[in-house]
Amino acid sequence: MISEEEIAAYLADDLRCIGCGAQIQTTEPDEIGYTPMSALKKGFENEEILCKRCFRLRHYNEIQPVNLTDDDFRRLLDQISGTDSLVVYVMDVFDFSGSLIPGLHRFVGDNPILLVGNKIDVLPRSLRRSKIKDWMRQQANIAGLRPDEIALTSGKNGDDVPALLDLIERYRKGRDVYVVGVTNVGKSTLINQIIKEVTGERQDVITTSRFPGTTLDRIEIPLDEQSAIIDTPGIIHQDQMAHYLTAKDLKYVSPQKELKPRTYQLNAGQTIFAGALARFDYMQGDKGGFTAYFENNLMLHRTKLEKADAFYQQHAGELLAPPEADHLDDLPPLQRHEFKTTQKTDIVIDGLGWLTVPANAIVAAWAPKGVSVLTRKAMI
Known part of the structure; x- marks a missing residue:
């Protein structure tokens, strides 16, 4: 030995x-x-x-995620632009803005794009799928993408994988399929569901144990003798909330079950805290309904705006958690972003969730410095 x-x-x-x-x-x-x-x-x-x-x-037959730097990932995308292939772009419907790849439309060349909204199981069931797809197309168009088709899936339960495979077969037309996405969108889980589906029902299409990993920038899953699904590593978005949290705290951020919207009737001069991770100050506007879409176990607290600073200083890491007190110093200080709405609007904190606010409101949103905060037309 x-x-x-x-x-x-x-x-x-x-x-x-x-x-x-x-x-x-x-x-x-x-x-x-x-x-x-x-x-x-x-x-x-x-x-x-x-x-x-x-x-x-x-x-x-289990694919583990591998992360590349932005430069490594863009070099890989440059390679895709020179191929004749189908690009399957996996995004997180809960964290759509945080799973955007900047400039993707410039890297994929003339190749068709199948846009996949993953983690559909965490959105409220009352939200129609057709509305989600329309909303995704609008957001993709704003980002410069013109997807040929939009699909919704749950990599966790795999229910929509057969329909996704049918779409892939329809659009690939015998070509290779490149699967791309940022980290934390569930791409590897979805790929593993695809493997289970293909090996379970079409044994002659795919080898059952050896998938060639030619280099660390790709894993090829054979579809037939001439073509393959090529799984690419996820690009890291440093402006996502997940990069600032421990594994223990992530369970309060990444939804595993259907979201339960929480609605508050707010007057101007009130504040909502999302643990110690974020804060929303209602600065100006009429009394109205504000609906929070965050992981169900993330505690939300309402207080008066005039007391908010002192409340945070006193309770961060304890009543306001996560993060716990032991990891509070690892969190960058909260940075203020002010928005004025003209229509029903989502104020989104990448990787954490969003607050839907009414029209004609002025709201200040606070998030750890470096985490993206933005607005979009209300999803729901």
Whole structure:
């Protein structure tokens, strides 16, 4: 049996994963090329040196997310523009603005785009799908995108995957399919559902265990002898709330179940806190209904605007949480953004949720410095 000292010598000599070519390392679980020492020992015994990601892919048909820098991702998009393919662009319907890829329309060339709104299961069921699709098309057009088709899916439950595959087959016309998206949109979960659907019902279409990971910038899932679905790593958006929170706090931010809207009748001079992560001050306007769309377990607190600063100083990290007091210092200070509405409007904090405010209102929204805050025509 090989010893850890011998393995250390191999690691020092640039040991590589046979699946993706990444340099093997045993110390950073969240970094590329990681594999536990115990698994690496077994790999030497079986003459199969794989990183954890490729091991899960090869033996369990499970794709693990890999992150690239903005520059790496844009180089990959540049490659797509030179191909004749279908681009499947996966977005998070709960965090639409936070899952936009700036300038995507310039990178995909003349290739058709299938826009996929993932995590549809977290939106209120009362919201018609046709309305969601119309809203997505409007928002995509504003961003310069002209998708050929829009689909809604839930990577979590996989119910809409067969319909998505039918759309992919209709638009790809025998070509390769590139799946792109930012991190945290559920792209890898959706890809895994696609794999389950294809391998479960069309065994002759796809190999059941080995998906070629030619490099760390792509994983190819064969569709037939000439074409494949190519899963690309997610681009990191540093202005999303998730990048400032611990794994424990993320459960209060990322919805896992259908959202339950919370409506408040506010007079000017009142404030709503969303934990210690955000705050909305109603500065001016008539009494009206304000509806909050956040993870159901995120506590919302209403107070008077004149007391809001002192309330935050006294209760942040305790009554106002997340984050908890131990991690409050890791959160950038809240930054103020003021908006005046002329119609029913969503004030959106990327990766956290939104507050729907009435027309003719002046509202100041506070979010951690660096997190994007914007407005859009009300989704609901």
